[in-house]
Amino acid sequence: MKHEMSEADLNLLRLTSPIRSSLAKRVLALIAKHPSDAELLPGVGLHFRDQPLPPTGYFYEPSFAVILQGAKRIKLGDSVFHYDASRFLLTSMNLPTTTEVLGATEDDPYVSVLIKLNLDIAREVLADLELNNYGEICSDSGMATGPATNEMLELVSKTLDLCDYSGNPAYLWGILQREIIYRLLVGPMGARLRQTVLTGTQSNRIAKAINWLKDNFSLPIKVEDLAGKAGMGVSTFHHHFRAMTSMSPLQYQKQLRLHEARRLLLAEQADASTVAFRVGYESSTQFSREYRRQFGQPPIRDMRSIMDMS
Structure with missing residues (x-):
C-alpha cells in the first residue's frame, strides 16, 4: 500500500532538500572512506543501501534516526510506521521490529543516520535543567515519528562533523549527546522520552x-x-x-x-x-x-x- 504524505510533510521535504542532499553526500563519503563495520562514534550508525531490503528483523534500542534519502516501513507488533526524509524516528525503549527499506536504487540510494540515546545522560539533563514537569506527559507508544526540521538535521550535521574530526571526538561527543537529548526532550516527541526516563x-x-x-x-x-x-x-x-x-x-x-x-x-x-x-x-x-x-x-x-x- 502506497504511503500518502501530508501537505505539511511535502512542504518540509522541499524546504529541507538542500541540507538533506548535502548530508547524504557526506554520509556516503564517510562510508566509502571507512570499513563497513567501523564505529566512527559510539552509538552512531551510518546506513546506505542501493537496493530495497525485504522485511528483516531489527532490534531498535533507544535512539534518534533520520532518513536523508529514501523510505522505510517498520512493523512493531500490530503497528506499522512508514517514515521517510520528512520525518525522524524516536525510539524510547528496546523494541523488536521488522523493517523494510523501500525503493532504493543505485541512482537514488537509501541513506540514513541512527544515533543511540544514552538514557543515563537523559536523566542528568532532566535533573540539571529541571525538565521533569516540562510539557504534557503521555504513555503512548515507545516508537514515534516527528518532523525532520532543519533543527533536527543540524544535529545530524554536527554528528557527522565529529565522525570526521581528527582531534578528540569523544570529549565533544559527550557534549553533543546532551544537546541532542535536550532538543528531543523539549521537542514535539519529547513526552515519550521523558515518560520512559522519569523514575516511577x-x-x-x-x-x-x-x-x-x-x-x-x-x-x-x-x-x-x-x-x-x-x-x-x-x-x-x-x-x-x-x-x-x-x-x-x-x-x-x-x-x-x-x-x-x-x-x-x-x-x-x-x-x-x-x-x-x-x-x-x-x-x-x-x-x-x-x-x-x-x-x-x-x-x-x-x-x-x-x-x-x-
Whole structure:
C-alpha cells in the first residue's frame, strides 16, 4: 500500500532538500572512506543501501534516526510506521521490529543516520535543567515519528562533523549527546522520552520489565511475575505494555527469541534445532512454524535466501 504524505510533510521535504542532499553526500563519503563495520562514534550508525531490503528483523534500542534519502516501513507488533526524509524516528525503549527499506536504487540510494540515546545522560539533563514537569506527559507508544526540521538535521550535521574530526571526538561527543537529548526532550516527541526516563512513571516501569525480558528472553515467564517486577497489577501492566510496544508481553518475548535465533543462524551457521533450544523453545517444530510465520520462510530456506542476496 502506497504511503500518502501530508501537505505539511511535502512542504518540509522541499524546504529541507538542500541540507538533506548535502548530508547524504557526506554520509556516503564517510562510508566509502571507512570499513563497513567501523564505529566512527559510539552509538552512531551510518546506513546506505542501493537496493530495497525485504522485511528483516531489527532490534531498535533507544535512539534518534533520520532518513536523508529514501523510505522505510517498520512493523512493531500490530503497528506499522512508514517514515521517510520528512520525518525522524524516536525510539524510547528496546523494541523488536521488522523493517523494510523501500525503493532504493543505485541512482537514488537509501541513506540514513541512527544515533543511540544514552538514557543515563537523559536523566542528568532532566535533573540539571529541571525538565521533569516540562510539557504534557503521555504513555503512548515507545516508537514515534516527528518532523525532520532543519533543527533536527543540524544535529545530524554536527554528528557527522565529529565522525570526521581528527582531534578528540569523544570529549565533544559527550557534549553533543546532551544537546541532542535536550532538543528531543523539549521537542514535539519529547513526552515519550521523558515518560520512559522519569523514575516511577508507568512507561519507566514498563521499560524496566522490557529490559529484564531482553536479558532473560530464553527463560519461561509468567505475566504475573513481570507485572511484579514493574510494580503493577497484571491488568494495568498488560494494558500499558501493549500501549508502549503494540504487543503483549508473551508476543514481545517471542519476537526477541525469533530475532536472536535468526542472528545465531547467520552468525554461527548452527542447525535450526540447536538454535531453537538455545533461544528457549522446547519444540523445534513449534520454532520452525513460528519462524516461518515471522520471516515468511522456514529457517534453512530463509538462510539460503539471505546468502543469495549478499
